[in-house]
Amino acid sequence: MSTYVPNPRVRLPQRPGALANVVIRGARILDPAAGIDREGDLVVRDGVIGGDPDGLEVVDATGLTIIPGLVDVHVHLRTPGKEHAEDIATGTASAAAGGVVTVLAMPNTQPPTDSPSILGSLLDRAAREAVVPTGFIPAITVGQMGDQLTEHGDLAEAGAAALSDDGVPVANASVMRRALQYQKAADLLFTLHEEDMSLSGTGVMHEGVISARIGLAGIPGVSEAVQVARDCSLAAYEDARIHICHVSARETVEEIRLAKARGVSVTAEVTPHHLLLTDQVVGDDPDPAKFKMNPPLRGSDDREALIEALIDGTLDCIATDHAPHPADEKENPFAAAPFGVIGLETAFAACHTELVVGGRMDLSDLVLRMSTNPARIFGLPVPSLADGARADLAVVDLAATDVVGERPYASKSTNAAFVGMQLTGQVVMTLAGGQDVYRRNA
Amino acid sequence: MSARSSLIRIGDLDVDGIGRILGTAERFGEVMERDIKKVPTLRGRTVINLFLEPSTRTSTSFELAAKRLSADVVSIKGAGTSMDKGETLKDTIRTLEAYDPDVFVVRHPQVGACDVVARHTSAAVVNAGDGTGEHPTQALLDLYTVQREIAPIEGLHVAFVGDVLHSRVARSGISAFRMMGAKVTVVAPPTLVPRYLGEALGTEVSADIRDIADADVVYVLRMQLERMGTGGFVPSLEEYARMYQVNHSRLRSGQRVMHAGPVNRGVEISGKVVDDPSTLIEAQAGNGLVVRMAVLYDVLSESQTAAPGVPGVTLEAA
Numbered sequence: 001m002s003t004y005v006p007n008p009r010v011r012l013p014q015r016p017g018a019l020a021n022v023v024i025r026g027a028r029i030l031d032p033a034a035g036i037d038r039e040g041d042l043v044v045r046d047g048v049i050g051g052d053p054d055g056l057e058v059v060d061a062t063g064l065t066i067i068p069g070l071v072d073v074h075v076h077l078r079t080p081g082k083e084h085a086e087d088i089a090t091g092t093a094s095a096a097a098g099g100v101v102t103v104l105a106m107p108n109t110q111p112p113t114d115s116p117s118i119l120g121s122l123l124d125r126a127a128r129e130a131v132v133p134t135g136f137i138p139a140i141t142v143g144q145m146g147d148q149l150t151e152h153g154d155l156a157e158a159g160a161a162a163l164s165d166d167g168v169p170v171a172n173a174s175v176m177r178r179a180l181q182y183q184k185a186a187d188l189l190f191t192l193h194e195e196d197m198s199l200s201g202t203g204v205m206h207e208g209v210i211s212a213r214i215g216l217a218g219i220p221g222v223s224e225a226v227q228v229a230r231d232c233s234l235a236a237y238e239d240a241r242i243h244i245c246h247v248s249a250r251e252t253v254e255e256i257r258l259a260k261a262r263g264v265s266v267t268a269e270v271t272p273h274h275l276l277l278t279d280q281v282v283g284d285d286p287d288p289a290k291f292k293m294n295p296p297l298r299g300s301d302d303r304e305a306l307i308e309a310l311i312d313g314t315l316d317c318i319a320t321d322h323a324p325h326p327a328d329e330k331e332n333p334f335a336a337a338p339f340g341v342i343g344l345e346t347a348f349a350a351c352h353t354e355l356v357v358g359g360r361m362d363l364s365d366l367v368l369r370m371s372t373n374p375a376r377i378f379g380l381p382v383p384s385l386a387d388g389a390r391a392d393l394a395v396v397d398l399a400a401t402d403v404v405g406e407r408p409y410a411s412k413s414t415n416a417a418f419v420g421m422q423l424t425g426q427v428v429m430t431l432a433g434g435q436d437v438y439r440r441n442a
Numbered sequence: 443m444s445a446r447s448s449l450i451r452i453g454d455l456d457v458d459g460i461g462r463i464l465g466t467a468e469r470f471g472e473v474m475e476r477d478i479k480k481v482p483t484l485r486g487r488t489v490i491n492l493f494l495e496p497s498t499r500t501s502t503s504f505e506l507a508a509k510r511l512s513a514d515v516v517s518i519k520g521a522g523t524s525m526d527k528g529e530t531l532k533d534t535i536r537t538l539e540a541y542d543p544d545v546f547v548v549r550h551p552q553v554g555a556c557d558v559v560a561r562h563t564s565a566a567v568v569n570a571g572d573g574t575g576e577h578p579t580q581a582l583l584d585l586y587t588v589q590r591e592i593a594p595i596e597g598l599h600v601a602f603v604g605d606v607l608h609s610r611v612a613r614s615g616i617s618a619f620r621m622m623g624a625k626v627t628v629v630a631p632p633t634l635v636p637r638y639l640g641e642a643l644g645t646e647v648s649a650d651i652r653d654i655a656d657a658d659v660v661y662v663l664r665m666q667l668e669r670m671g672t673g674g675f676v677p678s679l680e681e682y683a684r685m686y687q688v689n690h691s692r693l694r695s696g697q698r699v700m701h702a703g704p705v706n707r708g709v710e711i712s713g714k715v716v717d718d719p720s721t722l723i724e725a726q727a728g729n730g731l732v733v734r735m736a737v738l739y740d741v742l743s744e745s746q747t748a749a750p751g752v753p754g755v756t757l758e759a760a
Contacts, residue, residue: 212636213643215575215613216553220637286557331532333552335573 007187007379011159012102012135012433013127019047020391020436024429027061027395031068031385032364033372042066042385042393047434050387059429061395067367068383069101069392069432070348071374073191074166074245074269074319076340077103077134079122081110086324086412088122091344092131094322094411096438098345099394099427101132101383102375107139108167114139114150116158123159132432133392135161135380137191140179146171149179152186162189162378166245169195169227176231180240189378191243192231194252195295199223204335206296210283216334219296221249228252232259232266243377244268246321248295250305257314267377269319270306272343272350273417278303282334289330289337291417293323307354310369311361317374320347324413341417346404348396350418352425356398363398395429402426447741448567450556452578452614457621459740464586466736467729474510474732483739484513487544491517492534492559493570495551499703500570500580503730504547504738511735513544531555535562544742548572566741574669577610580702581618583733587726588659592698596623601654602645603688604663604710607634608670611702612663616643629653630663631686633675651686654697659722661700662688662711679709689715698722 024042031037045051072095078086086094088105095103105122107113113122119138126134138155142148144165152163163179169192170176179190200223205211207218228244232255235242244256247268259266277297282288291297309315323340330337343350351370355361375382383392405419430438448454455463473481489508493501501517508515518538529537535546535558543565548556553575560567571577588595600619606612606628616626626645628635640647654660665682676682688699689712699711699721707713715721 207637209638209642212638212641213613214553215573215610217574218636287561288554288557328530331558332530333550333555333558333572335552335554 004376004382005379007161009156009159010135010161010380011123012133012161012380013123014130014133014433014435015128017435019434020044020431021046021056022436023053023056023058024061024066024395025058028065029385030065030363030367032368033068033382034384034386036385037364044391044431047391049385049389049391063397063399064428065363065396065398066385067363067394067396068371068385069394069430070099070370071102071380071383072100072320072322072344072347073104073317073374073378075103075105075322075344076108076324077105078324079109079125080118084412085326087129088126088134089129089131090410090412091322091324092129092134094342094344094409096131096430096432097410097427099348099396099430100344101392101394101430101432102135102380103132103344104135104137104161104378106137106164106166108144112139112144114142114144116151116154119155119158119160131437137162137164137166139163140165140170140190141175144168146175149175149182152179152182152188156186156188160188161380162191162243164191164193164245166191166193169193169197171197173230173234177234177238180234180238180242183238183240189241189243191245193245194224194227194231196223196227199226204292204296205282206279206298208279208299210279214283219294221251221298221302224249224295225251225255228255232256232264235266236262236264241265246271246274246295246319247306247315248274248298248302250302253305253309253314257309260314267316268314269317269374270310270315271319271321272347273297273341274303274306275310275318276350276354277417289332289334290341290415290419292334292337292339293321293341293417294339307360311365316369316377318347318351318370319374320344324411325415327414330415341415342409342411342413343416345409345411346416346418346423348394348427349402349423349425352398353423357424390434391431392433393431394427396425397428398425400424400426448556448560449578449737449741450560450567450569451576452581452617452621454578460582460585460618460622463582463733463736463740464589466739467586467732470732470735480510480512482512484508484511484742487513487742488541489513489515489545489547489738490538490541490543491515491547492538493518493549494520495549495571496520497549497571499727499730500549503734504570507731507734507738510731511738513738531558532562535559539563539565545738568737568741571610573610574608575610576614578614579734579737580611581614582737583726583729584615584661584700584702585618585622586733587700587722587729590729591722591725592658595619598658599625599627599656600659600661601627601629601657602661602663603629603651603654604686605634605665606630606639606663607636607675608666609663613643615661616645620644627653627657629686631676631682651692654688654692655694657697659698659700660688660693664702664704665706665710683709686710687712700726703727
């Protein structure tokens with residue numbers, strides 16, 4: 001992973017609220033980045049870790065584990081324009097319920113977040129409504145149309161966290177090249193939705209045995225891989241930094257591995273749903289639209305390649321691509337249903353179940369990939385449990401099992417791919433930005 | 443939600459189920475040779491044909507099949523429906539559900555539409571073609587036709603030729619023939635075959651038209667130009683015809699040709715072959731009626747007390 005360069009200009013507003021004053025008693029306190037792994041009490045006074053426990057509320061956390069809060073660099077808050085699916089308040093409440101202490105919101109809104117004025121209004125609104133610190137990733141090109149660069153320098157100055165045309169790729173290589181050149185002036189990371197639309201065509205699911213059997217048009221894995229190969233080449237040539245969104249295909253993993261080996265400044269994320277599910281569910285379920293997202297769920301060899309790449313560091317971090325849609329829109333035939341699934345509230349439980357309970361990595365490795373690494377890649381404050389750090393933490397019950405969908409979602413939408421699955425490792429308390437933002441039984 | 447047995451994909455049936463339907467069709471076929479072709483089997487039952495994509499032979503044969511069985515039948519065609527006003531499929535079905543139908547026969551441009559219908563009705567759902575998905579009643583009538591006109595299916599070799607990528611006829615047909623013990627070969631330009639088709643459906647896949655030589659049945663697929671857009675799946679229809687058209691120079695005597703229609707004469711099949719009395723194309727169209735009668739009977743017979751028998755026709759509920 002690239003060296004940590006904090007972005008001093010990024011703005012991560014949160015609504016005003018009382019600072020937490022609490023003693024979390026008798027927990028395992030685990031912060032691999034800070035070298036902390038001990039049993040005991042964690043004191044939070046005035047939103048900061050450490051200090052005098054006297055007179056503070058005591059929360060019994062016997063048998064529970066405290067970890068640095070998660071950082072999700074890829075969510076959709078649907079504001080402006082699609083507030084019937086999600087808004088800043090509900091999306092960030094969903095984050096808090098998932099132990100997520102910082103979110104970065106993508107720009108494919110209506111209108112797209114492509115100007116300093118729209119960014120400014122979103123930052124203002126987040127400062128009134130956001131339950132957890134919230135940053136915004138404006139568009140690379142005006143209207144996400146892929147032609148004209150947005151004002152990268154002004155957007156950086158206004159507090160943008162990164163730049164992305166998420167939802168659509170920057171199809172024109174020359175435009176992408178100019179954006180990468182301009183990074184030296186604006187100094188914002190590009191986080192790239194990678195897809196060659198001419199290869200994806202009318203595809204709605206992974207091109208594989210299942211799509212051949214049921215007759216849905218396929219999106220081949222190479223649609224993602226060829227675009228990643230292009231952008232890694234361009235990034236190397238222009239000495240620029242890029243981050244690859246939601247890697248789904250084994251061919252893409254291979255491209256990123258090769259690029260890293262030759263020194264390209266590239267990092268990458270993977271979603272919980274691509275780590276847990278395959279296209280098999282699309283073939284088996286009578287209501288498969290809940291498994292429709294882009295990139296699509298792929299084959300079992302792709303899934304295994306993603307897990308291995310996450311273990312060996314080829315993929316650096318986990319991000320949810322939390323994509324709320326109203327239930328009505330998901331009730332269409334598969335091809336007509338919108339792409340996307342929610343994921344903030346289940347990300348930790350899903351990854352813990354698959355990777356830690358499943359024996360693929362230990363909890364420390366998972367925490368690095370869900371908290372430390374994404375914060376470092378984007379130059380955000382790194383959540384820490386060290387004395388003096390702002391309280392950005394999650395208390396988790398690693399033994400607790402829930403069936404997804406049985407508890408009401410904090411999100412406005414319910415389009416969860418994991419619905420009905422038993423997931424182990426539940427978030428019971430979240431402190432974000434020094435505020436007490438979520439208690440499971442409250 | 444559907445308590446009745448629906449027919450949405452050919453895989454909803456097993457070999458016994460297919461045999462049962464073909465047997466029923468056989469007996470309906472005998473009825474159709476009489477002066478009075480109507481039987482009271484589904485009297486009092488309501489069949490709604492919901493055709494939201496163009497269709498001539500399938501919609502006609504389903505409507506006639508329901509009428510011959512004395513069902514009350516309502517046919518709704520795409521243009522002029524409330525879906526033009528933005529109503530969702532779910533709401534359309536809920537509205538029609540108020541009339542308490544026994545069967546929905548559904549044609550829809552999108553794969554999986556029948557699953558959506560089935561979730562919102564207690565009626566049986568029969569798929570009459572869902573986009574590039576499946577067309578199970580076509581597969582059944584194709585089996586019926588081959589069985590009647592040629593031989594039992596087991597051990598036959600069937601070659602599907604042409605645009606498999608966009609073909610629900612091929613998707614259901616390949617599965618159905620395989621299920622009944624036929625060997626299936628797909629011959630097509632590689633651009634018109636789903637990449638994993640062979641693995642998905644258990645067929646040989648070839649790009650060489652000469653590989654139809656061993657087939658007993660050559661099943662020609664329509665070039666679905668309306669689904670191709672500007673994709674350029676083949677360089678030209680002329681080249682396609684030169685390389686893949688099924689015509690007499692490529693057929694040997696004894697090979698029987700099938701096509702689900704409508705045909706593009708001179709493209710995937712020569713006009714001479716279409717007009718050749720030895721092809722099964724007309725028989726397929728004709729057999730659609732009795733097979734669809736059998737399907738309507740079959741989906742209703744599993745959950746109801748058997749309809750009153752017809753003199754001379756014994757139809758036992760399964």
